[in-house]
Amino acid sequence: MRIAYLTIDDSPSKDFKKKVDYLLKKNIPAIFFCRGDLIEKREKEIIYAIKKGFIIGNHSYNHPHFSQLSFEDETEQIKKTDKIINNIYKKAGLKSKKIFRFPYGDKGNNKTIKKLQQVLKNLIYRQPEWHGITYKWFKDRKLDKNYDCYWTCDIKEWCLKGNYNEDIKTFNDVLKRINKTRNSNSNEIILMHDHEQTTKYFFKIIDELIKKDFKFCLPDIK
């Protein structure tokens, strides 16, 4: 049985708690990569999720394209949210897990990529241990060695928010895409989003993933 590591980005939306409760009911653990500005609006819900065993990761303060920022602003996006998350974990009575994901997977412009990785390293961010990810492209891009987290399977339900010039136009296209993952032998780091425009699809996608016979796990984070 293949393992699925479920990661959900851009949280918390107004529907965050509903989603947390659905995952709890289905016994599915998950990592929520959260925006600092949104955590400030919904602290109570985040503390609730932490106490229920979900992991809260750093996804910047307000979701910019890092390659369009100065190094100082990039650093500020990471550090400001780091403080917010440390603080919220403290309120939940636990220690922050210190994992980070860049918005849009944009690791910054070429000049700052290495410096930014060092910023993450200095703040004790780390790469979780995702077991059984065997994709060659993942290893070739050293995505298992960086201090930020990438993914292997983008559900692309975010395309349903509008015309994003993708092959995904209808919910059926999303389902077809999920079915394609069947052909792989690798475990998957699944990327979904906590956007209120696609909340109605969220639950259906989870049900579809359950049908794929994945074993849902959290990675080891040391």
Ligand SMILES: [Zn+2]
């Ligand atoms: Zn995002």
